[in-house]
Amino acid sequence: MIQSYKLRRTVANILIYAILIVMCLIWISPFVYLVLHSLRADGGNVTYNHLIPREYTLDNYIALFNVKGAASINFPRWFLNTLGVAACSCVISTISQLAVAYTLSRLRFGARKKLMNVGMILGMFPGFMTMIAMYYLLDAMHLTRTLIALVICYSCGAGLGFQISKGFFDTIPRALDEAATIDGANKNQIFWKIILPMSKPIVVYTVLTTFIGPWCDFILAKIIMGDVRDNYTVAIGLQIMTTPEFMQGYFKQFLAGSVCVAVPITILFLRMQKFYVEGVTAGGVKG
Amino acid sequence: MTYVEYKQLTPFQKFAYNFKKFFTNIPSAFGRFFSACGRGIVKFFTGIGKGFANYGSTFVKGDWATKLSYLIFGVGDIHKGKTYKGILFFLTEVLYFCYMIFFGWHWFKDFFTLGTRETYTVYDDMGFPSQVPGDNSMLILLYSTLTLVITAIVFVIYIQNIKDAYRHQVMRANGEKPTTLKEDALEFLDGKYHITLLSFPVLMISVFNILPLIFMILIAFTNYSKQHYVLFDWVGLQNFGDLFDVINNSKKATTFIGVAGWTLIWAVVATFSNYILGMIVALMINKKGIKLKSLWRTLFVITIAVPQFVSLLLMNQMLQENGAVNILLSYFNGGVNPGIRFLGDDVWVARITVMIVNCWVGIPYTILSMSGILMNIPEDLYESARIDGASPVKTFTAITLPYMIFVTTPQLITQFVGNINNFNVIFLLSGGGPTTKEYFGAGKTDILVTWLYNLSMGNEQDYGLASAIGILVFIICATLSLIVYNNSKSMKDEEAFS
Numbered sequence: 077m078i079q080s081y082k083l084r085r086t087v088a089n090i091l092i093y094a095i096l097i098v099m100c101l102i103w104i105s106p107f108v109y110l111v112l113h114s115l116r117a118d119g120g121n122v123t124y125n126h127l128i129p130r131e132y133t134l135d136n137y138i139a140l141f142n143v144k145g146a147a148s149i150n151f152p153r154w155f156l157n158t159l160g161v162a163a164c165s166c167v168i169s170t171i172s173q174l175a176v177a178y179t180l181s182r183l184r185f186g187a188r189k190k191l192m193n194v195g196m197i198l199g200m201f202p203g204f205m206t207m208i209a210m211y212y213l214l215d216a217m218h219l220t221r222t223l224i225a226l227v228i229c230y231s232c233g234a235g236l237g238f239q240i241s242k243g244f245f246d247t248i249p250r251a252l253d254e255a256a257t258i259d260g261a262n263k264n265q266i267f268w269k270i271i272l273p274m275s276k277p278i279v280v281y282t283v284l285t286t287f288i289g290p291w292c293d294f295i296l297a298k299i300i301m302g303d304v305r306d307n308y309t310v311a312i313g314l315q316i317m318t319t320p321e322f323m324q325g326y327f328k329q330f331l332a333g334s335v336c337v338a339v340p341i342t343i344l345f346l347r348m349q350k351f352y353v354e355g356v357t358a359g360g361v362k363g
Numbered sequence: 364m365t366y367v368e369y370k371q372l373t374p375f376q377k378f379a380y381n382f383k384k385f386f387t388n389i390p391s392a393f394g395r396f397f398s399a400c401g402r403g404i405v406k407f408f409t410g411i412g413k414g415f416a417n418y419g420s421t422f423v424k425g426d427w428a429t430k431l432s433y434l435i436f437g438v439g440d441i442h443k444g445k446t447y448k449g450i451l452f453f454l455t456e457v458l459y460f461c462y463m464i465f466f467g468w469h470w471f472k473d474f475f476t477l478g479t480r481e482t483y484t485v486y487d488d489m490g491f492p493s494q495v496p497g498d499n500s501m502l503i504l505l506y507s508t509l510t511l512v513i514t515a516i517v518f519v520i521y522i523q524n525i526k527d528a529y530r531h532q533v534m535r536a537n538g539e540k541p542t543t544l545k546e547d548a549l550e551f552l553d554g555k556y557h558i559t560l561l562s563f564p565v566l567m568i569s570v571f572n573i574l575p576l577i578f579m580i581l582i583a584f585t586n587y588s589k590q591h592y593v594l595f596d597w598v599g600l601q602n603f604g605d606l607f608d609v610i611n612n613s614k615k616a617t618t619f620i621g622v623a624g625w626t627l628i629w630a631v632v633a634t635f636s637n638y639i640l641g642m643i644v645a646l647m648i649n650k651k652g653i654k655l656k657s658l659w660r661t662l663f664v665i666t667i668a669v670p671q672f673v674s675l676l677l678m679n680q681m682l683q684e685n686g687a688v689n690i691l692l693s694y695f696n697g698g699v700n701p702g703i704r705f706l707g708d709d710v711w712v713a714r715i716t717v718m719i720v721n722c723w724v725g726i727p728y729t730i731l732s733m734s735g736i737l738m739n740i741p742e743d744l745y746e747s748a749r750i751d752g753a754s755p756v757k758t759f760t761a762i763t764l765p766y767m768i769f770v771t772t773p774q775l776i777t778q779f780v781g782n783i784n785n786f787n788v789i790f791l792l793s794g795g796g797p798t799t800k801e802y803f804g805a806g807k808t809d810i811l812v813t814w815l816y817n818l819s820m821g822n823e824q825d826y827g828l829a830s831a832i833g834i835l836v837f838i839i840c841a842t843l844s845l846i847v848y849n850n851s852k853s854m855k856d857e858e859a860f861s
Contacts, residue, residue, distance in 0.1 A: 085652065092647045099644065100662045103723065107669065109687055110677055123685050125700075172564035183557045191561075198572060200840045202784055204816050205833035208826060209575030209582075212505055232571035235564030262553035267560075292670040295790075299820065311672055318676050327680075334673045345668035346661065 110338075114331035121327040136332040148305060149326060151313060151333055157223060158309040162290040164227045169234030169286035174279065177238040178267060181245035182253065195236050204295075211299055221304045226297055230290050244278040245271070284348045288341055310337050378744070378762075382769050392846050414522075421529050432528040436521065439528025445541040452524045459517045467513070470506035477585065478503050478594055500595045501587065508578045512569070583830035589823070602831035615828065618802040618814070625714070626810040630782040633721050638775060640722060641729025642767060648730065649737045660734060663727040671724070675791035678720055682706055682792075708797045710807045717808055721788050732774065733767070740766050776847045780840045789813045811836050 109127070116124070117133035140151045180192055210229065211220065219225040248271060256266045272279070290297075294311035301307050308316075310333065316322060317330040372380065422433060428442035437452030473479075478498025486492055531541055542550075551559050583602055587595045606619040648659045666674065681687040682705040693700045705716040740763065748758045789795065790813050795806035804823030805814040811832055818829035 089650075089652050092650060092653060096644075096647060096653075096659055100659065103663055103666055103727070106674065106677055106681065107665065109681070110673075125690060127687060127690055127694075172567060175560040176564045179557045179560045183560075185557045188557075196844075197841065198568070198576070200780075200844060201576060201837045202812050202815060202833050204786065204812060204819065205579050205830060205837075206572065206575035207816075208819050208829075209505070209578040210571065212501060213571070213575060216502075216505065228571060232567045235568050236572070262549070263556035264552035264559075267556070288670075292672060294672055295786075295816075311670070315672065315676065318680065331677075334677065338669045338673050341670055342665060342668040346664065 107338075110331055111335055114328065114335045116328060121324055136328045137336075140329045140332050140336070149313070149317065149322065149329070150305065151310070151329075151336075153306060154308050154310045154313040155336070157307060158291055158311075161223055161226045161230065161309060162287050165230035165290055166283060166287040168227070168231035169289075170279070170282045172231070172235045173238055173282055173286070174241060174272075176235040177241035178245055178271065180238060181242045182248075182250075182271070183263065195238070199236050207296065207299060210296075214300065220300055221302055221307060223307055225300050226290065226309070229296055229300065230293070231286075234286060241278045241282055244275060248274060281348050284344050288344060291337060291341055378765065378769075382765055385769065385772065389846070396842075396845055418522075418525070421525060425529055426532055429525070429528040429532050432525055436524045440524070440531060440541075443528075443531035443535055443541055445527075445531055447544050448527065448547075452520070452527075455517065455520050459513070462513065463510070467506070467510040470503050471510045473498060473503045474507040475597075477596055481594060497594070499593055500585075500591075501593075504581060504585070505578055508574060508581065512574055512577070579830045580834065582826055583834055585827050587827045588825040595827075598827070602827045603835075605828065606831060606835070614801075614803045618805050619832075621802060621807075622805050622809055622811055622814050625808070626783060629714075629718070629785075629810055630779055632718055633725065633782045633785065634775065634779045636718065636722050637725035637729050638771075638778070641726040642733055644726060645730045645733035645737060646763070649734055660730065663730050666724065666727045667731070671787045672791060674724070675720075675787060678723075679706070679792055682716065682720075706793050706796065710797060713793055713797055713808050717789060717793055720792055721785070724788060733771070736767065736770050737763075739770075773847045776843055780843055783810070783836065783840060784812050785810070786812050786816065790816065 112129055113124075114136055115132045115134065116129035117131035117135065118129065119125075143150050143152060176195075180188060214220050214225045214228070219228070252270060253266055256270055261269070290309060292311060294309070294315050297309050298312045298315070301309075301312065314330055314333050314337070317326045317333065323330075369377065369380070422430060425432075425439075428439045432439040435453065436456040437449035440446075440449030440452060442449075477500040480497040482497040483495055484492045485495055534541065584597055584599060585595050586598045586601065605613065605615045608616040609620065644663070647653065648656055653659075683689075684702050684704055685700070688705070689700050689703060692703070704712075706713050744762050744766070745758060748762060753761065789808060789810055793806070793808045795809035795813050795817065797808075798806045802809075804817045804821055804825070809817065815829045815832045815836070817823065818825050818832070
C-alpha cells in the first residue's frame with residue numbers, strides 16, 4: 077500500500093517535471109531564437125529556412141554600433157538618447173512618487189482620502205485618451221520633437237503610481253515617528269533621517285521601475301518625435317526596423333538591437349523580482 | 364447567522380459560508396455603490412450651500428479691511444500686520460488679471476462658439492496673395508481649458524484670502540499677534556509638511572494629466588475630426604449617439620457593436636485562460652516534492668522581464684508566412700513549409716492566435732502572484748481534511764480551488780479591467796488586422812482602446828468619437844473597480860469578525 081502510494085507520487089512528479097520542462101521550452105524558446113539569430117552569419121536577412129543558424133558571427137552587433145555619417149539607422153545615438161531620458165525621468169519620477177507615497181501613508185491631513193480617490197479615478201482613464209491633448213500642450217510650449225518633452229511625459233504621471241511604495245511605508249511602525257517627535261525632530265527630519273534610510277528596498281524598486289519605463293514605451297515617444305530620427309529612443313528605432321521599408325536590410329540588426337536592450341533590462345528586472353512579488357501579492361490579498 | 368452560531372462552524376463550513384456570502388453580496392454591492400454615488404452628490408451640493416452661507420456671514424461680520432478683501436486680495440492680511448502673505452495674495456490677483464487681459468480672455472471669449480472665422484486669402488495692391496488667419500478651434504478649446512483651470516485655482520486662493528483675513532481679524536480681537544515669515548517657513552517643514560511634499564507632484568499632475576483630461580472630455584462633445592480639422596463646433600451628445608445608433612445601421616454603430624463585442628470576448632477569454640492555466644502551473648511548481656522551485660519561477664519571469672515591445676515584435680515576425688513557427692511546422696510536414704498566415708485575412712485564425720500569444724504573455728504574471736497566495740493557505744484546513752480521509756483530488760477541489768478563487772476574485776476583476784485596456788498585445792501583434800470595409804477605422808481584432816488609438820492617430824481621424832470611446836471605457840472600468848473596492852472592504856470586515 078505504502079509502496080504503491082510512493083510509486084504514484086513518483087510518477088506524478090515525473091509527469092509534472094515533464095510538463096514543466098516542455099512549458100519552459102515554449103516560454104524560453106523565442107528568446108533563444110532571438111539570441112541565436114542575432115548572431116547568425118549566413119542566409120538572407122529575413123528569409124532563412126532553418127530554426128538554428130549554421131554559421132555564427134558578431135557582425136550584426138558591430139554593424140549596429142558602427143554608424144558612418146548621417147545614416148537613417150543610428151542605434152548608438154538612440155541608445156544614448158534613451159539613457160539620458162531614462163536617467164532624468166528616473167530622478168524626477170522617483171522624487172515625486174516617493175513624496176506622494178510618503179505623504180499619503182504617514183502624514184495626516186484633511187484632504188488625504190479625497191486625494192487618494194482622485195488619484196484612483198485618474199488612473200482609470202485609458203492613457204491614450206490624453207495623447208492628443210498632451211501633444212498640443214507640448215507643442216504650445218514649443219517642446220515637441222525634443223527629448224525634454226519625453227522626460228516630461230514619462231515623469232509627469234509618476235505621482236499617481238504611489239500604491240506599492242505606500243504599502244511599504246504603511247508597514248513601518250508609527251511608534252518610530254512618535255519617538256522622534258518626542259525627541260524634538262520635525263516631520264522633515266523624520267522623513268530624511270529616519271524613514272528614508274529604512275526604506276532602501278522601496279527606493280531601489282522605484283528607481284528601477286522608473287528607469288525601465290522609457291526603454292519600453294514607443295507609442296507616446298513616436299507621436300512626440302514624429303520623423304526627427306536623431307531624437308528617437310531605442311524602442312521607436314527598433315520598431316521602425318521591422319517596418320517593410322527597413323526590414324529587408326536590417327532584420328538581423330533588429331534582433332541584435334533587441335538583445336542589447338532586453339539583456340540589461342532583464343537583469344535589472346530579475347534583481348527587483350522579490351519586491352515585485354511582495355507588491356503583487358499584497359495588492360491581491362487586500363484587493 | 365449570529366456570532367455564536369458562526370463560531371461553532373467547522374473551518375469548512377466557515378469557509379463555505381464566507382464564500383457564499385461573497386457572491387450573494389455582489390448585487391447589494393451594486394446597490395451600495397449607487398447609493399454611495401447619490402450620497403456623494405448630495406454631500407457635494409450641501410457643501411456648496413454651506414460655502415455660500417459662510418461667504419455671506421463672513422462679509423457681514425468682517426471689518427472694513429476684511430470686506431475690502433472681497434474685492435482686493437490680501438488687504439485684510441496687510442492691515443492686520445501679516446504683510447508678506449497679503450502681498451502674495453495681492454500679486455496673485457494682479458497676475459491673474461494680467462493673464463486674463465493679455466491672454467486668457469482673448470481665447471475664452473470664443474469658448475461657446477469655438478471660433479467662427481475661416482482662414483481666407485486676400486490680394487494686396489500688387490496682386491500678391493496673403494493669408495488672413497481665422498480661428499483655430501483646437502487652440503481656443505485648449506487655452507480656454509487652461510483659463511478655466513487657472514480660474515479655478517485663483518478662486519480657491521480667493522476663498523483662502525477671505526478666510527485668512529477673517530481669521531486674522533478674530534486673532535486681533537483676541538489680542539494675538541500674527542505669525543512671522545520665519546515661523547511660517549518652519550511650519551512648512553513640520554505641521555504643513557504635506558503641502559511641501561505634494562506641491563511638485565500635484566503641479567505636474569494637474570498640468571500634464573488633469574488639464575489634458577479635461578480637454579479631451581470636452582472634445583467628446585465636439586465634432587473635431589479630419590473633416591473639421593481647423594474649425595469645429597459643439598455637437599452635444601452626438602458622438603455618443605453615433606456609437607449607439609443601431610436602428611439606422613450606421614457604420615460607426617456597427618463598428619462599436621462589433622469592437623465592443625470582441626473586446627468583451629477578448630477580456631473574458633484572456634482573463635480566464637491566463638487565470639486557470641497560470642494557476643495550474645503555479646500549483647505544479649509549488650507542489651511538495653518538486654525541486655528547483657525558484658529556477659522554474661525565474662524561467663517564466665523572464666517573459667515579464669523582457670520589454671513587451673521586443674517580445675511581441677519578435678512574435679509578430681515569428682508568426683509570418685516564412686517565420687519560425689511555420690519553419691518548425693515544416694519539420695513535421697515532410698520539409699514543406701505549410702505557410703499558414705496566422706495573422707492574415709482569416710478573422711478567427713488571427714483572433715485565436717492573438718489569444719494564444721496573450722497566454723504566453725500573461726501566464727507568468729499569474730504564476731508570480733499565485734505562488735505567494737498558495738503559500739498562505741492555512742495548514743489546518745488541509746490537516747482536518749486529511750483526518751477526515753479526503754483524497755488529494757477532493758482536497759484540491761474542496762479547499763485549494765475555492766480558497767484561491769475567494770482570495771483572488773478582486774485580482775481577477777483587476778485583470779479583467781487590465782485586459783480591456785490591453786493595448787500592447789493587439790497593437791504590436793496584429794495591429795488590429797485583418798482590415799475590413801464594414802468597420803470605421805478599425806480591424807477585426809481591434810479592441811476599444813486600439814480603436815481609440817486608430818481614431819486619434821490612424822487614417823480615419825475622429826477625435827470626438829475617440830474621446831467618447833475613452834469616456835465609455837472609463838465608465839466600464841471605474842464601475843467594475845469601485846464594486847471590487849466596496850466588496851473587498853466588506854470582506855475585510857467579515858474577516859475581522861471571524
